[in-house]
Amino acid sequence: MARSANSASVSFGFVGLGNMGSVMSQNLAGYAQKEGFPKVKIWNRSRGKAEQLAREGFFEVSDTLEDLGKSCDIIHACLANDEVALSVYRQILDAAKSGVILADHSTLFPDTSTTLRAEAVAKGSSFLSCPVFGPPAAAKSANLLVVLSGDEKSRATLKKYVVPTLGRAIIDCGDDTRKGALLKILGNSCILGTIELLSESFTLAEKTGFDAELFYEFIQQWFPAPAWINYGKKIRDGAFSGNTGFTIPGGMKDASYIRRLGVETSTPTPTIDQAWSHLSTAKAIGGEGLDWSSCSAGMRVTAGLPPFKGEDFTLAKK
Template sequence: MSRQIGWFGLGSMGLGMALNLQKHLQAQGQPALHYSNRSLGKGRSLQDAGALPEKDFESLVRASDIIFTMVGVHLLQEGQILTIPEISTDDVLNDLVSKTLSSDASLDGKILVDTSTIHPDTSASAAERLAERGATFIASPVFGASPVAAAGKLIFAMAGPASALETVKPYTLDVMGRSIINMGEDVRKSSLLKICGNILVISFMEILSEAHVFAEKTALGSSQLEEFVANMFGPVLESYSSRITSGSYAPPLLHQGGSPPGFAAALACKDMRHALNIAEAHGTSLPTTEVAYSRLTRAREFAGEWLDSAAMYGTARQEAGLEFWNGASRRGNE
């Protein structure tokens, strides 16, 4: 039996994921995707592809059997000032769960699949609250940037009841993602893997930042270092290196023709705080993450919020007596 699929969250990741899902449903002759977003206008391309808009999240819940969510917080711009809202991704998801529970529709058998990066305790709370009304929560954070999402090649770390995982698998594997890592029934495990994955990503960026500053100070040269990184470690680490050498660590502002940073420094700091707090609670430490967090925090204090998670490179440059900005980045907030 065909199930009605819903989608909420059309940011840089969510839109690409939702488009791939709608194309799959259409190709399989299944009912069109229903979608909603805080700003429905962002779904114009999704509507053009045949998906159906819902005015709000409550309406989406009523209309759908399975609801995927990809939520987050975004940089706000007022004139030339860029800020981060005083809410977190966890706050947004908790609000959506509350709206689901306040719905006048029956929730028996409904499945909520969250693909965002949230704290393990938030996942556990969502699962417990929804279960009380007969609904199921699946924690399924994804690995990959927005171009990977658009290409349908994300990695899903999925946890929840086994039967529910099997139900959503056909809408995920080879649709929005290239693989699924089955994390079992404990939804905390998916969130922990995502946080651990971000420890690796941030640590790679920290080490690459240090290596590039070393290459510049010794006149070795960044281009030769990046060529070595590509040949030795492959395209993933090469792409991380490119975020430094291309200047993407401090991209142009909107009024300069720039685009939002791929992984905003503020969000990376939020994920690092989660990681550091969890590590401390379990009697271990993350020294590289601590250095990266300190440098990225100082980068935000110096250059504002329009920074990528690779901006610890700018701080490392300053510590070595160089300018925060390299030749390819913006030159400040002008």
Template structure:
């Protein structure tokens, strides 16, 4: 593999709420990009900045390529990698696939094995952060896989985030970390929903209690930023859809099942998220889970301004 990573082309697949600002930052950092998205129109702004838009995932692959995938779920990722016009058959031993999607550890393990058969390095590198953090290059990145490949992609990750946490060589390790992190976040959303609603039912301004806890006992971004959204009942536009939250809690439960451990809180959260999706709330931000508690407590939603 070349030591001059700046000479490599980056192939980028997936230009959703997270992928588009990430790809934009790579262009700003001086990388050459070949980009694919099922809806090509989403790549027009990148094309105006010099990126090459292609019509299939395979076409993002060029010699000395690092391919980044940032896709919604396991099925879409596997299709982009292993399906017709997928990237794997086009990748060479000098290529690296940097999988930044939130997927199941089992899928990561399967994809890593397929890459190994092809003689290609596969790295898992899921991220923590919302679209605004992606745009500001403030993502936290978890990574696992081959050490030499990790060293090669380090400058790329520096252009995307504010820190990288290395979880060793086991391909699926970073995805396990990502699943546990998203479980903790949605647990905090449910806890805040219940606490703020309890305060409101007893005549206390929910925005005041959110401010108190965000500045004192829980002075961290999740309680500050999500707490403000929950207190103000601002669930649109979605930075991360509630339906995707359901997907991630499902991944946590699947991983727990294969690990032979109970996750009673995850089971509760799964049912609450499922109920919200069934009511047509899947496109709300996942903080919209809090609306379920407001409804159950008989509190009407705040009218949209």
């Protein structure tokens, strides 16, 4: 989206400033500033976080979602769940000028994505399902894998700047937003399944007396994929802080989507069922603030080990 002297200015908005949204919005703001566009308008349920970002970067805090709808051409969002997404986007669309593009980076159930697309079209706007793969650290370095689905013209608009502004690569799923939402759920099924397998394997290593450091070295050499390396390290160390990762409630929400799709299509999901059970145990022991890799704590309890690998409970929560 290189800007020439005659190109029109683009006004961006960003909604949802959690672990992922806060760093994604900063990358978007850096792009807007470089291109000479207006400051990125931001809105967050907790206004303090938006104000803090505005003090540090190229942002302007919006008082309401309606203000974003009226003043922005493209609004990116990273939201907690379907209920929040429906509420947020409906408030924006009720006030939005015609032609606004809503680029959703959340993990939504496919039916919700389809509903939001229809409601956006009815208002003369467009809704894109644009979930991303990668942890906050990858978001900060603009190293996310970005999924695009929805209206072709709007997808083309985002392709002009999403890489390298927000991510390293794009997977284009076409016009149907349901496909973008489905890919995110299928991908997260693979990630959660990896966490469950790592949890079982590290627990078995400990119970057989095998060195966890040596086992992790094997993982680095033989499974050099980000999920294996990043979550393997967390499970090896028993380091389950949710401050910079993906917390248990989000993991259980995604697991529920996978299981729901399984029920709707008569497809068994035994690995995810087991991960759900272990996440439930970890939540009961450590609360909602832990990273979803604390699934390992649930596995350890099942195997008769202390949940947090010799660390005290307080340390595991930090």
